[in-house]
Amino acid sequence: MSVSGTVLVILVLGIAGFFLSQALAQAIEAREIKMHSRPHYYGWWAFLLAVVPSLLFLFFWNLGTNIYLEQHIAARVPYTAADDITHNRSLVLGMVRDLARSLPLLGENLSGHQADSYAALRNMLGQKGVALAVQGENYIVPLAVEWAVRLKKIHSAGTVATLVFAVIGFVIGIIGTRPQKRARARVERVIIWGLAVASTIAILTTVGIVLSMFFQTVTFFRSVPLSGFFFSTVWDPRFSVVASENSVGQFGFIPLLAGTLYIAFVAMLFAVPVGLFAAIYMAEYATQRMRGIIKPLFEILAGIPTIVYGFFALVTVGPFLHELSAAISGGQGFIMTQSVLTAGLVMGIMLIPFVSSLSDDIITAVPRSLRDGSFGLGATQSETIKRVVLPAALPGIVAALLLTASRAIGETMIVVLAAGVAARLTINPFEAMTTITVKIVNQLTGDLEFDSPQTLVAFALGMTLFVLTLLMNIFALYIVRKYREQYE
């Protein structure tokens, strides 16, 4: 029975348990016996008993099966064949797994394929619409057959056990429908546990992010020294040519970091004054009606996907700046169509609503009494803003700017389309530079063999980016929290 079939059976059993148990409880109630809980709670309790333990078991059984089989087969991949390089071994394992998973399509008799060649099996499966890797050694076949046979056995055992769990839960649920049973309390406890588990997803995600990048990063630094990444100024990853082991390429991180920070700086240079002044105007000067018009318009700007900004930079802003510079110099344009300025400018536009809405919230949170005090002393409105409101809002604004900067550093689509791919160090904003995010995208799109330094470097870059933005975010959140407590 397939996994989805098993789940379906369990669910049907659970629903049956619900109605049966509820009906039982109603029958007891009809005899004027006082029940601890309302009838549907007994139903729910039976449902949970039948469904939850069995589904949990099924999940962990399947997870364990995969891990066990992988270990088991990995030990049997011939040593010479695996060539003692880890990534070849995982490649072979992947092929074995693909073949093993598709073998059942060829009929029930799995071990009958023991003697077939890989190419023959590939052909047969190809006719069933399964695409397998082209190159495959014949020793893969017996391994795959063993995998498939074991998988089938373990799988049937697991299905039987799961169904037994479900039936036991079902029976206990039905038997437990008694007046003194505290069904509601139990159901509610399960609900609370479910809610608590859901709330840990956030932690799991963070852990997932860190772990997934950490292991790949460690693998990367096995082939490239730390200093070659963090202190080298040459980025030249050289997509590896087959059978040229020594051409690892250079992975200097400095030009990428410089490009990232430069473009983010240009963007901030543009977005901060505009966003801040817009926020001040909206919070302090604008009438209620004007606010009601301008705020949604800025929200539109904030809601436009970054790919649209990237396209705008690519086909409108870039060529415009190029022609503008050509008109100024009278000949060749000195601003490249893909340049730090283009990317920075468009990213700045994207950040304007971000800066303005964050600052707006902070400025409006400054208490009225401070302003009244300042007016009372005869200050004009702008003096009040400059000398009283802004200093009071300063920590919050700094936090907002940090958050904005972290977004600028992590922004991808605008720079992919507008900043260029050449990793070089320059201080000329009219030339192209590249960023960390651009290189992550470059290294990971297209056909890739997964375990070469050329692709692993993307994870090292991602890790750096994550740590960088994490520090900025945490610092910003810290300031925001601390600041908020002052006036409440």
Next chain:
Amino acid sequence: MNRNCVPHAKSVRHDIGLRRRYRAERRFRAYGALAICTGLFFLIALLWSVFSQGYTALWQTSITLPVRFEAAVIDPEGERDKKPQVLVTANYPLLVRNALAEKLGVSSEDRAALREVNRMVSPGVRVQLRKMMLDNPQLVDTTQTVTVLATADLDSVFKGQVDLAVPQTSRKISDRQVEWMHRLAADGSLYKAFNTGLFTFADSSRPETSGLGVALIGSLYMMLIVLVLSLPIGVAAAIYLEEYARKNRLTDLIEVNINNLAAVPSIVFGLLGLAVFINFFGLPRSASVVGGLVLTLMTLPTIIIATRSALRAVPPSIRAAALGLGASKTQMIFQHVLPLAVPGVLTGTIIGLAQALGETAPLLLIGMVAFVANYPVTPMDPATVLPVQIYMWANEAERAFVERTSGAIIVLLVFLAVMNVAAILLRRRFERRW
């Protein structure tokens, strides 16, 4: 206070620089107005740039022709009854070329002219006529009126996007073709029709036959996955954190995590998806299910934060009343507080979905940049999504793809606008002041 109020008194006060200070005041105010105008200017520039280049993509130049399905061309050997393969490999573009040449009065001897005739019609007619033929093999040796697409180059000329003053050697469409075009347009067989292909075709290397069909389905699958996963999980997490959790280290950690996840660069989620869902769990690359899972993780913080503030906004009196009538805490939350918070939750969900719909960067990393020519049937099949399709078209060099890209952006923006307006209406309609 004001000088004008005391005109008779001799000014004994020192000049406190009021004039200067008022000037500074006006200047400051002007800066603010200028900043707002700058923001609005860029909003308008952006939208105008997209719409002015993109609205023409909603029309496509088509040619309606009587095409004769000549047996001599389709099946020169006369063996289609035995070998159905013949109907698949037949030279269908030749039929259309001949029909068009006949209409334009081009002699079948003039090879150069015939080539130019051929270059006016999209090579996509091969697929179109083949489908007609396979659906109904009786069509052989009949004449059918067929509407075919013009090539992207002719389309651009017909829409007036090409400067015809340029010498004809340096443009794709010759003067002769332009003249033919005008003749066809004059008798009504060449015209602009609504571009249904933009919404139904799969991706293609030719602008005129490429469309958003696969991307729309992929986006739909992803949105469904995001909705089905992130709404219950997000609401459950929010309820726990807002209503049940005691303030301790763990809940503090969760809260910091949620706030931080909302600010993690989206591309990092792509790396997570690649390493965990594709490499560890072995899910297929380019599949909408992986994209849906990644976007779910990204949408969760938005939904959690929105739900929490919606729960917080429900007044204590409701809770007290429910508890007072003997409801348990769980009953109070699920039967009284949560229903009142639904509008806020839905608004947050729609906004989260809108963000997810426009997200591109993480999807590039999990292989959504694949060239997908077939409609995905299940979420496990290779697919692409709207923003990634826009990215792929933006990288194409041809002029006609710029138009298509802008058209696709308009489609995306319309979807986003609809979702956001729905969120605003929902908020207006159900917002309650307690």
